Amino acid sequence: MGRGRPRISTFSSRSRSVMHGREEGRGFAPHQPRWALRQILEPQRQVAGAAQELKIAACLHIFYEDYIHRFAQALNEFPIELDVLLTLAKEEHIATARKVFEAHPRGRHVEIRVVPNRGRNFAPWLVEYAEKLQQYDLFCHLHSKKSLYSGREQTQWADYATEFTLRKRAQFKGDVSIIDIYTELVKQLGATDQEGQCWMQQEFELDLRMIQAKNEMVELFNTLGSLGHKLWVISDTYYTRGQVGLMLKKAGVTVPYRLLVSSAEQKRKDNGTMWHMVKQDLEGEGITRHLHIGDNVVADAQLPGDLGLTTFHILHPMDKWQALGFPEVLQGDDALDEGQILKWGKLVSAYSKLIAHSVP
Template sequence: MPMQEHEHETAMRECIEAGLFDPQWYRETYSIDFEDDFAIFSDYLTKSRFSPVNPSPAFDSETYLRENIDVFHHQISPLYHYINNGKIEGRTHGPAINRWSPREILTPERTIGEKAKTLKIAICLHIFYDDFIDRFAQALDAFPVEIDLLLTLAKEEFTDHARNTLGGHPRVNKTEIRIVPNRGRNFGPMLVEYSKEIKEYDLFCHLHSKKSLFSGKEQTQWADYLTEYLLRDPNIISGVLNSFAEDEKLGLYYPTTFWMMPVWVNHVTMNVPFIREWEKALDLPPGTEFISYPVGGMFWARPEALDGVIREGWEYDDFPAEPLPNDGSMLHALERVLGSLVEGKGYKQFFYYPTTGQFTTDQSYTTSSYRGTIEQHLPAIQAHACISFDVFDTLVRREYTVADYAKLKLGKHLCEQGMVDDPHDFMKLRNSAEFELRKRANFQGDVVIDDIYKELGAKLGISEADADGLMRKEFELDLEMILPKNEMVELFNHLGSVGHKLWVISDSYYTREQVGLMLRKVGIAVPYRLLVSSTEQKRKDNGSMWAMIKQDLAQEGIDRHLHIGDNVVADAQRPGDIGLTTFHILHPMEKWQALGFPKVLRGSDALDEGQILKWGKLVSQVGRNPFIGE
């Protein structure tokens, strides 16, 4: 017996004796027919390096890897590490945690069915790094049916390797190879080269080798995770193909989002303008903030379900040139509209959730990480010496949710006085004055509400004193509607009372003094440092504030800092990009959406006072506590 196999068998026996590995439970949970217990243990050892599968109800793999990030980075199976090293080192483990229980379960057969065998299938692989040629070939070794390969290669010199290794693979019938420019990331080559061919198939799978960076870190386990549940595991792939074969309304499949991604990764993030362009081009209604989409751009689909994207006529010039940002481009937006496109065509998405071994059409996994209570997160929060908080929708909320409602109310007041004809016209004029100031400053720094009203006063033809009075009135109207997010205020005061250094950081045109009044009103009662963009002339949402914060932390010798906020870009993505630790909480509207309530206060409804009064208070009350299931 080889040394490694002997070590694994010894470890398996120890795990069984310790009650941490239950072969029968694993077999039943993951619906796989293994030859023997050692085959089951080997399957766990392989998958648990990159996937949150559990060996038994007594051991939670995800928790162990999150609490021992060195084990994750070294790609060691968590239970194997614990039984061989972790226990001796004093590391702890806990029982399996139910983080999400999918509804709407699909139960396809896990061996390939006769109907699925008749499907005409293409696998589209984009090879940017040639080491993936062997990886993909190995992943195809146990593929349950024969397929055609449509390859796009980044370099001519990859051709022989690809043709010999993939083209000569026993599961491959036919191979097409195209050499492509570095344009369009993974989508461009597939769409330009093979849109016509893809339409000839019942199903196609798209994978790529490009080692994407997410917030500056290469995700090798992410690639393994996607390859496993899209290509390598015959048990899962048989379930996928059987599902497509048995239900013609299933249009798109991919595993649930890689579990070590930030909790907010299923958000639209910086891609809103690009998403709106795609929605317009594809005749789709505006989507929501949290969406189900194939994070990483790899998936199975019916070609007709992606009609409009899978179409002839694409050219490389249709796609932006490299280098592209980590996020915020038409290509990042494209993967985010695939789900809504499929649903717009009358099809459904379905997913595989590795933790429970289930297929499902339930999309609530996108916000499942926000379930729980503040108390559950308190130990992790308190592990940081310095904790910063956002203001609006983090510590304070507005009674009617809508940020511009104070401006609308001021417009109504001026309308009653005969100063303006329509409150909405006033609001547009007020916002245009703000925009003009930002434009004049080349969108650098930030604007102050005093200057906004000086600009507005000139547009209205009133004195500076009268303009100042209007500015004060807007603030008073907004202040009247400011309410506490009680649980968050209590958390803030608790942290301050036990000695944590607290900072409050806000992007706002209000002055530092005005923001301070709002915080005082909601009950902030411990010392804190207040940083407001209008004073600092730096903003969170463009990263300039975070560059300053990082410098300040270094100068003060603070190495354990955490920022808490509700805005995905300003409070999570931007600071995360420069290595700061963040804790994202749901905005009231996002929690409303996550709970499945109707879409409200969107588009023109967001500034319709009747709709604001009807829904705004409800949304604010629901969103008071940012966690789901409190």
């Protein structure tokens, strides 16, 4: 999962074929009705007088023209005025962007730069506006991103990005929890603890609404649990253990598991500290056969593998497509062309699932 969204991987204490028991006719865990959100908390939009004096910037990267208006609408919800620092992938979007944001009631100063659409998750505030952002007390970084591999536009990532994730620069070192983040925000904005709780809950509920299960993985997870395997779920995330547990419940997980999240353990997969702990715990429990499954080649394969842990890396659908020798598609400029993505994306995604299902 993305930025704040937890990246979850799974540990099983046995490495035999995962569907072996089912092929023998053993029972497996059925899917249960998924938990659904019933109430949304609406935070108050007023901030204390001290917050009015803070110098704040919104650093926005826009590739798709329709996100000019989407981001402008998102800024309508911002409680005070701020500067708007834009990076655009196409010069033809300059006129529209300038017209929209210079007329925005929350905008004080608007600056626009045209940049290549590479590394846009972080480059606008690490490269183009790195020096300028040092002048601000707080900044919000948003970028437009569409995922079209299902054959239709999906805006979960972009919608998630429009949640304001303001942090005090350089304040947080190492891993933090969402509670730490909003505690600091309350201090900086002069808000009440209740307002901070409402904002924090709103962010989580937004992400929870967007969670979509990979049904094959959920069925596999429940099957392993019903057969008596010890299952550990390990995630690098600032969400709490309880919040990640709710996400898994919504996805349909119904069997027992141990949940390790970086915000609670103060250890991460991507820097190796989590894997040192996992190795010690496995040895402490006398577990000699295990398998870690994950989709990040470094955090889920290389780092645990260097410690002697057995891993299985799940390839991205595009990696599978290329490994099977199919024609190169969605490369270079085509990788950002909506028409090409709509043409090839659904086929690549569907074929990768068929290949996965046909492996004995």
